[in-house]
Amino acid sequence: DxxxxxxxxxxxxxxxxxxxxxxxxxxxxxxxxxxKQDSKKFLKIMFSYNNKELIINETVPNRFSPxxxxxxxxxxxxxxxxLGDSAVxxxxxxxxxxxTSGTGELFFGEGSRLTVL
Amino acid sequence: GQNIDQPTEMTATxxxxxxxxxxxxxxxxxxxxxxxxxxxxxxxxxxxxxLDGLExxxxxxxxxxxxxxxxxxxxxxxxxxxxxxxxxxxGGTYKYxxxxxxxLKVLA
Numbered sequence: 001d002x003x004x005x006x007x008x009x010x011x012x013x014x015x016x017x018x019x020x021x022x023x024x025x026x027x028x029x030x031x032x033x034x035x036k037q038d039s040k041k042f043l044k045i046m047f048s049y050n051n052k053e054l055i056i057n058e059t060v061p062n063r064f065s066p067x068x069x070x071x072x073x074x075x076x077x078x079x080x081x082x083l084g085d086s087a088v089x090x091x092x093x094x095x096x097x098x099x100t101s102g103t104g105e106l107f108f109g110e111g112s113r114l115t116v117l
Numbered sequence: 118g119q120n121i122d123q124p125t126e127m128t129a130t131x132x133x134x135x136x137x138x139x140x141x142x143x144x145x146x147x148x149x150x151x152x153x154x155x156x157x158x159x160x161x162x163x164x165x166x167x168l169d170g171l172e173x174x175x176x177x178x179x180x181x182x183x184x185x186x187x188x189x190x191x192x193x194x195x196x197x198x199x200x201x202x203x204x205x206x207x208g209g210t211y212k213y214x215x216x217x218x219x220x221l222k223v224l225a
Contacts, residue, residue, distance in 0.1 A: 041220075043160070104165070106152075
């Protein structure tokens with residue numbers, strides 16, 4: 001059983017297009033995240049949600065709009081794609097949000113590799 | 118800010134012990150986490166520290182000193198499959214900040 005699943009795994013698109021990535025977790029976690037990993041492999045937080053509510057937006061451009069229809073799903077829509085958006089986008093979830101114990105560990109999806117041409 | 122620094126690359130021999138360091142400057146965090154990431158895959162959790170000291174978990178151990186702003190991951194009895202990137206992360210509330218990552222190559 002996949003714990004955190006993302007679709008699609010690969011996206012190749014032209015500049016200016018709009019694309020969406022879907023994420024679902026079956027772990028019963030309350031907190032979900034989107035991370036971006038660039039070509040230098042640096043993993044940077046974009047958003048975090050708790051029980052469908054946006055908690056953190058880490059100065060991400062308005063072209064990125066996350067949506068959480070329920071606590072098990074966190075989707076990411078990107079408008080007007082730019083070359084610099086090319087990266088691997090990871091969805092993750094954690095049981096707790098406080099990172100004060102092992103239950104705070106992040107479970108990552110497989111990643112969605114976005115290439116903007 | 119929460120600058121988190123790790124060496125970019127390390128090389129070690131199969132069967133050896135390697136220590137990967139992580140230094141940080143931060144105003145506060147709840148726990149320090151270590152993740153392993155193989156090329157083309159997602160990061161997976163290895164170890165965490167909330168309190169100062171050493172946490173041992175099989176071949177992997179992690180150490181934290183909050184006063185020194187320092188952590189390390191110790192890998193014993195290295196195997197070829199340990200060739201991967203190792204990421205340290207500071208865990209706050211609803212937010213985990215990752216270091217630059219260390220790419221470890223294990224040679225036969």
